Amino acid sequence: MSEKYNAIMERVTVTPGMRIRIMDNLGLPGTVHRPTLPRITGRYRSYAAAAACLLLVIAGAFLVTRLNRPTVAPPPDDTVYTPWGSVTYDSAAELSQAVGFPVTDLSHLPVTPTDTVYQKYPDGMAEITYSDGEKQSVFYRVSKGTGDNSGDYNEYPSVYDTTVGDLTLTLSGDGSLIYKVNYVRDGYACSLTSPQGLTESQWRDIIEA
């Protein structure tokens, strides 16, 4: 019964899309999230509503009088800020320039990502998130030092080391799939995580590429 029930429940998991939705709704660190306006509660809501209406009237009058005047559009700001100071970029090259050390895109991923996020954290860590929207996602982090920067604090039943070239990898998983890979490359701590898990050979393909 235990095995059957667990086999059933394994199908109920937090998908990458669900994770992004919830993290974004709650404004948790690590999400691409535009700053929101502070919420007005209590007795000040009625005053805020009246002030908003008055502001609309004034703005409307202002615009009507200035319709024929040329306006200068502000320069586009492509930088997206999360509530906790992390910044997203458009490419691995931009991310590398921002963090000051090389960060390259991964290849030989087991899925074709439809959404790739390049992000620098306030402490200088670089993260690239690859997601196909629903089923599979891979998180790649690089930071100075040699510690575990994955943010994955789960205790896995299977943890072992292996080598790929001159890299020593620490693989953490459940015996069949690997959910976290840690290694040090050129003096930088690197981690690869996937909530859905990949096989060892799939991780090797990614790292060897």
Place this chain on the structure above:
Amino acid sequence: MTSAVFDIMPLYLLRRECLPLLAWLYAISSPTYPKEENTALVREKAAYYFDAFGNAILRLAYSYLHTMDESEEILQDTLMKYMTDAPRFINDRHAKVWLLRVAANLSKNRLDYNRYRQTDELSEQLIAEEQEDLSFVWDAVKALKPTQREVIHLFYQEGYTTAQIAGLLGRNESTVRSDLRRGREALKLMLKEGYDF
């Protein structure tokens, strides 16, 4: 511990003039957690708990509600509750128990006792994958009473003992053992044979 305190209490204490004593006894027996004042740390921890226990919370909610949309809302509401209350835990095990307790309460508040009769996404997935044996087991579990179903889930999926389940759900341990026994008997009857209980 709460149930143990009241189990040994003489009945004559259950009078109006003894209410302050009862309140004091309840206070010392109920777990209370100091509040984390650092909101930035609370958010960091919320993100960590989401990654660490998100699946467990989602699965517990699904065992009650049988729809992914509502289970996702329960998961979000549970984390929101943590961010609001910001309790400070001794360790991750305590955090998980607290989160699952909140998720269970939120799920039960939303539970429609007739909903379990409708087909859910998990049933459809198992049918689509032609996993007839798993589909059969899942239909049998769904047919249990909610009080039996929650105990079955926490016992088999999370591996908690009946004492831990009682503490998590705020129920009497003997009631939990009874629900577990009856749930397993009901499952055995529905599934007839072939599964080790």
